[in-house]
Amino acid sequence: xxxxxxxxRHLVRRRGQEARLxxxxxxxxxxxxxxxxxxxxxxxxxxxxxxxNIIDESGMPKERFSAEFPKEGPSILxxxxxxxxxxxxxxxxxxxxxxxxxxxxxxxxxxxx
Amino acid sequence: xxxxxxxxxxxxxxxAASLELGCxxxxxxxxxxxxxxxxxxxxxxxxxxxxxxDPLVKGIKGFEAEFIKSKFSFNLRxxxxxxxxxxxYFCAVSLNTGGFKTIFGAGTRLFVKA
Numbered sequence: 001x002x003x004x005x006x007x008x009r010h011l012v013r014r015r016g017q018e019a020r021l022x023x024x025x026x027x028x029x030x031x032x033x034x035x036x037x038x039x040x041x042x043x044x045x046x047x048x049x050x051x052x053n054i055i056d057e058s059g060m061p062k063e064r065f066s067a068e069f070p071k072e073g074p075s076i077l078x079x080x081x082x083x084x085x086x087x088x089x090x091x092x093x094x095x096x097x098x099x100x101x102x103x104x105x106x107x108x109x110x111x112x113x
Numbered sequence: 114x115x116x117x118x119x120x121x122x123x124x125x126x127x128x129a130a131s132l133e134l135g136c137x138x139x140x141x142x143x144x145x146x147x148x149x150x151x152x153x154x155x156x157x158x159x160x161x162x163x164x165x166x167d168p169l170v171k172g173i174k175g176f177e178a179e180f181i182k183s184k185f186s187f188n189l190r191x192x193x194x195x196x197x198x199x200x201x202y203f204c205a206v207s208l209n210t211g212g213f214k215t216i217f218g219a220g221t222r223l224f225v226k227a
Contacts, residue, residue, distance in 0.1 A: 042219035104157040
């Protein structure tokens with residue numbers, strides 16, 4: 001019974017490149033959340049998605065960041081033209097519905113050189 | 114704006130000492146409350162949660178938390194900590210704002226001396 005899966009676990013990019021982070025929710029879960037954790041800081045909400053819909057993206061930077069959760073396949077967090085300040089751990093969580101407990105994946109640690 | 118405040122960023126205790134980590138939130142509506150723990154090198158795990166009912170909630174590993182609605186608080190407690198409790202602890206509040214949005218506190222790093 002697999003939990004939330006994220007890949008890659010570590011990602012290194014040079015400034016200006018694109019980063020794609022993937023999240024497969026727990027089986028039976030249709031709600032996905034993305035969070036960013038900067039060094040020495042707590043988790044910051046980025047976006048909440050259901051299948052094919054963005055429910056709340058109030059935590060997403062206005063430029064360069066996008067997220068999707070297609071009908072088939074994992075949720076994708078995409079960062080275009082990465083900058084050093086994007087270096088962080090990005091965590092995905094899933095829940096069965098929006099009110100239930102969120103279960104977290106192991107995170108993707110992005111390093112921008 | 115909604116927020117979650119954790120009172121201490123770093124706590125150092127000796128084994129067998131009692132623990133209380135403070136958490137306050139600012140939101141006037143209905144909330145669900147959580148404490149998560151992140152052990153070194155691992156991802157977040159749920160310690161306990163409160164949705165409704167008895168405001169004193171018991172979680173895993175001997176932890177408990179009490180929801181005091183009038184104080185907008187959800188403090189985490191453990192009567193006797195162990196070295197293996199060394200971790201970072203996050204309080205989180207889930208708000209019903211049309212969808213459910215979860216806001217995390219900044220975290221408290223607990224170090225337990227053996």
